[in-house]
Amino acid sequence: MAIIERVPTGVVGLDRMLRGGLPRGRTILLLGGPGSGKTILSVQFLYRGIYDHGENGVYVSLDESRGHLYREMEAFGWRLEDAEREGRFLFIDAHPRRMRFNVERLKSRIRDAVDEVSARRIVIDPLTSLTLVYPDVVRRREVILELFSLLDGLGSTNIATLELRARGLERGVQLEEYLAHGVIILQRIRADRGLVKTIEVEKMRGVDHDDQPRPYRITDRGLEVYAEEQVF
Numbered sequence: 001m002a003i004i005e006r007v008p009t010g011v012v013g014l015d016r017m018l019r020g021g022l023p024r025g026r027t028i029l030l031l032g033g034p035g036s037g038k039t040i041l042s043v044q045f046l047y048r049g050i051y052d053h054g055e056n057g058v059y060v061s062l063d064e065s066r067g068h069l070y071r072e073m074e075a076f077g078w079r080l081e082d083a084e085r086e087g088r089f090l091f092i093d094a095h096p097r098r099m100r101f102n103v104e105r106l107k108s109r110i111r112d113a114v115d116e117v118s119a120r121r122i123v124i125d126p127l128t129s130l131t132l133v134y135p136d137v138v139r140r141r142e143v144i145l146e147l148f149s150l151l152d153g154l155g156s157t158n159i160a161t162l163e164l165r166a167r168g169l170e171r172g173v174q175l176e177e178y179l180a181h182g183v184i185i186l187q188r189i190r191a192d193r194g195l196v197k198t199i200e201v202e203k204m205r206g207v208d209h210d211d212q213p214r215p216y217r218i219t220d221r222g223l224e225v226y227a228e229e230q231v232f
C-alpha cells in the first residue's frame with residue numbers, strides 16, 4: 001500500500017490521534033454543534049499551516065464576515081490581516097445573505113485565490129449555510145459534490161465544516177459524511193463526570209487513526225486535544 005503523506009493540523013493532540021495529521025490532498029468534514037470550535041479549529045489549521053509549515057491558506061466564509069472573523073481570531077494571537085498582507089492568506093466572502101450565491105462564480109473565486117497565494121490548505125466554513133440557497137437536499141448534495149471535486153483537483157488539503165444536526169451516540173449519519181474522505185466530530189458527551197467536550201475521528205479513508213473520542217478544551221491558544229485521556 002502506498003504511504004499517504006500526513007499534513008499536521010496544528011493541534012498536537014489531534015495529530016497524535018491521526019498518527020501525524022490529515023492525509024495530504026484530501027477533503028475532511030469537520031462536524032460539530034454551535035459553538036463547538038469548528039471555526040477555531042479550521043483557522044488554527046490554516047494559521048499553523050502558514051507559520052509552521054510554509055503552507056499558505058484560503059478561508060471560504062459561508063458565515064462570518066471578514067472583520068468579525070479577524071477580530072475573533074486575534075484572541076488566539078492569530079493575526080490573519082498580517083498573513084493576508086504577507087500574501088500567505090486570503091479570505092473569500094461567500095455568505096449567501098451578503099453575496100448573491102452562485103456556485104460557478106464561487107468555484108472560480110476559489111481557483112483564483114489558490115493561484116494568487118499558492119495555497120496548500122483550504123477551509124470552507126460552514127457548508128450548512130448552503131441550506132439557505134439550496135433547501136432541496138438533492139441539489140445541495142450536487143453543489144457540495146461540485147465543491148469537493150474542485151478541492152480534490154487543486155491538490156490542497158482541505159477542511160469543510162458542517163453543523164451537527166443530532167448528537168449522542170445514536171445520531172444518524174448526515175449525507176455530507178458520505179461525500180468526504182474523512183470525518184472528524186466535535187460533540188459534547190455525557191460521561192460520569194458530566195458533559196465532556198469530545199473530538200472523534202469517525203472515518204479517515206486509507207489511514208490508521210485513533211478510534212476513541214478524546215476530550216478537548218478551547219484555550220487562549222486554540223483547541224487543545226488530550227489524546228491520552230479517556231472519556232469514559
Ligand SMILES: Nc1ncnc2c1ncn2[C@@H]1O[C@H](COP(=O)(O)OP(=O)(O)OP(=O)(O)O)[C@@H](O)[C@H]1O
Pocket residue numbers: 032033034035036037038039040041063075076218219220
Ligand atoms: N478566547 C477564548 N478562550 C476560550 N474559549 C473561547 C475563546 N473564544 C471563544 N471561545 C469558545 O469558542 C466557542 C466558539 O468557537 P467557534 O466559533 O469556533 O465555534 P463554531 O463551532 O464555529 O460555532 P458556530 O456554529 O457558531 O459557527 C465559544 O462558544 C466559546 O466557548
Ligand SMILES: [Mg+2]
Pocket residue numbers: 038039040063125126
Ligand atoms: Mg463557526
